[in-house]
Amino acid sequence: MGRIVVCIKGVPKPGTVKVDKETHTLRRESAELILNPPDRPALEVALRLKDQTNFEVIAISMGPPNMVPLLQKVYALGVDDIYLISDRAFAGSDTLATSRILAKALSLLSPFDLVVMGARSIDGETGQVPPETASLLNLPSITYVKELRFVDGKFIAIREDDFGEEEVEFSPAAVVSIVPEIDYVRPPSLKRLLSLKEITPKILTNAELNLDEASIGLSGSPTQVADVFEKTLVSRGEIFEGEPDELAEKLIEVLKEKGFLA
Template sequence: MNIVVCLKQVPGTTEVKIDPQTNTLIREGILNILNPFDAYALEEGVRLKERCGGRVTAISMGPPQAEEMLREAISLGADEAVLLSDKAFAGADTLATSYTLARAIEKLGQTDLIICGRQTFDGDTGQVGPELAEMLGLPFVAYVSKIEDINKGMHLQRMVEEGHEIIELPLPAVITVVKEINVPRLPSLRGLAKAKSAPIPVWTAEELAIDMDKVGLKGSATRVVKVFSPQRVNRGEILQGEPEEQVKNLISKLGDAGIV
């Protein structure tokens, strides 16, 4: 089974703030990490490989420093990794990103399953998985919480609001996984040794023979026009006094509001 796992390098914390003086993102001291949601995708890919044989290829679109994250993916069980990096890819929205990933996956050759995390930690859109499926013309299932059986197709559990659906999915296909699916392992010594020396090819737009109008900002349908800190106005009142008094006061206020 040839498995491709799509990964993204993200800031290690979402606790970013906008400097009120300069109106810019404060990025100091923030380390980049493997998108936590993608760790479940990688782990599931490695587990499937251990179950059915095959190879796991990790791919990521990002700046050159994302190579470090791909090495981590190898230490966690990926057999190989490819970085898609080019100035032309900058500013991509989910449409342009999924297009670029799709071209790279086609270049990789025969692929049976593509696994993505449910969403990224920074952008939070969860759109690249389904858009990628569409770009590749493959069937797609989101929010997979369990892979039950693999024969010709796969039997999966999909998390929906009211419970779980059992779905049969023919391969090749694209899935996104939720954190309930597994507990990602930590690296292995052999993996770390392999990661240190593994070649990580960098594919540029030229190598992908890609339509330049469809990548990066140029290929993006959406554009960010403004970023700002969420406004929060303190409308509240802190109730004073001993607990007994606070509670009494609170209940009378709720009574006034017609709630109790």
């Protein structure tokens, strides 16, 4: 039986984000966390492989302790085990430091056949962690995967590229990132939902990972925020109020005047 590890992320619910004034990083402990939406199809892809080929699926997440309820919900979808990678020392990590932490955690879970992640997180939006983690583990990475199959001991992925669509074959182990184009995701299992309180994630702190503190967190991150500034907007135009009909008429007038309408 092979093993698939799915890396998931809790992202602040849009609108609840706060930025730390000193470090200019996101304050995740204060935000309400939701599962990063592209991670849902990533989980589905892993669970379909499990249905098909009897892979064991483990979900891991790096984040603060308030990730636990999210991991429990993911357990209810049908994964076999959940892990939380959590330590104050990890806070403020950029994509390189994050990838170091994930790579180390994954190596503790090896041997595995596949690591699955969402193509990008909706808060950071970089999409860098899957290929960067793969590079640190010296594994191939296959990004923007739309479809994934396991045939005769090999994976076959359909992925989007800039000049077309590729069908790529590769042997385990590898890291894939999934684009959220999947038609159906399964609901949680009722039976599992009822037993959630007994399921707690295994915790991996830096005591287990044993990474040099200079290589993680804020101090292990080469990318530093020098400054943040707000864009200030000064109203520059004319504002009209009124009924839809009269406003629409006004717009048509303007568009004709400017030559956008005959």
